[in-house]
Amino acid sequence: MRILGESLDELRATRTSVKWRFHDPDVLPVWVAEMDARPCPPVVAAVSDALARGDTGYTWAPPFAEAFAAFAARRWGWTVDPDEAVVVPDMMIGIEELIHLLTPPGGPVVISPPVYDSFFGFVAATGRRVVPAPLTAAGRLDPERIDQAFARAGAGAVYLLCSPHNPTGAAHTRAELALLAELAGRHGVQVISDEIHAPLVHVGIEFVPYLTVPGADAGIALVSASKAWNIAGLKVALAFPGAAARATLGRLPEVVRHGANHLAVIGQTAAYAAGEPWLDQVRAELEENRAQLTDLLARHLPDVIMLPSQATYLAWLDCRALDLGPDPAAVFRVRGRVALASGPSYDPAATGFARFNYATSPAVIAEAVARMAAAV
Numbered sequence: 001m002r003i004l005g006e007s008l009d010e011l012r013a014t015r016t017s018v019k020w021r022f023h024d025p026d027v028l029p030v031w032v033a034e035m036d037a038r039p040c041p042p043v044v045a046a047v048s049d050a051l052a053r054g055d056t057g058y059t060w061a062p063p064f065a066e067a068f069a070a071f072a073a074r075r076w077g078w079t080v081d082p083d084e085a086v087v088v089p090d091m092m093i094g095i096e097e098l099i100h101l102l103t104p105p106g107g108p109v110v111i112s113p114p115v116y117d118s119f120f121g122f123v124a125a126t127g128r129r130v131v132p133a134p135l136t137a138a139g140r141l142d143p144e145r146i147d148q149a150f151a152r153a154g155a156g157a158v159y160l161l162c163s164p165h166n167p168t169g170a171a172h173t174r175a176e177l178a179l180l181a182e183l184a185g186r187h188g189v190q191v192i193s194d195e196i197h198a199p200l201v202h203v204g205i206e207f208v209p210y211l212t213v214p215g216a217d218a219g220i221a222l223v224s225a226s227k228a229w230n231i232a233g234l235k236v237a238l239a240f241p242g243a244a245a246r247a248t249l250g251r252l253p254e255v256v257r258h259g260a261n262h263l264a265v266i267g268q269t270a271a272y273a274a275g276e277p278w279l280d281q282v283r284a285e286l287e288e289n290r291a292q293l294t295d296l297l298a299r300h301l302p303d304v305i306m307l308p309s310q311a312t313y314l315a316w317l318d319c320r321a322l323d324l325g326p327d328p329a330a331v332f333r334v335r336g337r338v339a340l341a342s343g344p345s346y347d348p349a350a351t352g353f354a355r356f357n358y359a360t361s362p363a364v365i366a367e368a369v370a371r372m373a374a375a376v
């Protein structure tokens, strides 16, 4: 049975998450990064069993870190020491707390727009300031702009890496990451690598963990099973230090570990330990979905350019030729009753862009493109 196969009626009847509730019921949601997926059986079993047993206390994270370490070794040949992991309530709280720890009030945080929109909001919420180092037009890290931004930001700044990159779906290569690490070392910038989308590299594409590249020792990586196994409702994440960042990570206040949710830890542990068959089936289905979306756009909206990607289930669409104004997603939503994510929320300069989430059934993808085409 297809994991990404439920009909629109089934999805409407069973989902109560933000994706399906934020907009009016007649609006088809292909915006926020949730999959319309049948759940991963080992995750369901682990969480249901824990609830049924009354195993609902405060969490004990070491088995979670061990399950991730084993997964990372099997999947990517990445050796991490589970004893060095720090459990945090979720990716963004972990990142926010690290920014607090690493930078002074008003200090600079370099990010590469277009990038996950919460990066802007969370940096602002910490009272730090964003220094942009925009991606290239191809959606990749731009070493020249990073060099310039690091020079502007100065020693002690943080670079918040999105790896793989949301929304462009770039899987950064070893060479790109090694150059980033070299630039960070040269300028005294500390890299925080958000690797939440890592298991979702496209079939045949290599994911390179930031901490495995030369010169990345001062970096800190954060991981979570929440995107790849579609369990954003089971929020929790792990932070791992590079060899030179152990003491820094050790300074994260106890209050941060306190927020981790026991059922989320149980569910995410099951995902890493026993969820690979499900993950690989999803990845295979996403290949089909991406091919379907590419084909439908070419036939019905040939002026829309879909950026080539190597990871995630998100398509970054250049809709500028449609002349729909700065925010095409707003036009698709109002006229077509289909909700994409707004390009400018990932980069104020990304006018004319929108993000399409194709982790859904082929029927929903077809309906979404038909609605987009009807709107223009």
Ligand SMILES: Cc1ncc(COP(=O)(O)O)c(C=O)c1O
Residues within 6 Å of the ligand: 033, 090, 091, 092, 093, 116, 162, 166, 194, 196, 197, 224, 226, 232, 235, 236, 237
């Ligand atoms: C790059 C990136 N980081 C973090 C998150 C959110 O993670 P969390 O819910 O664990 O804070 C997302 C969600 O889409 C994301 O795309």
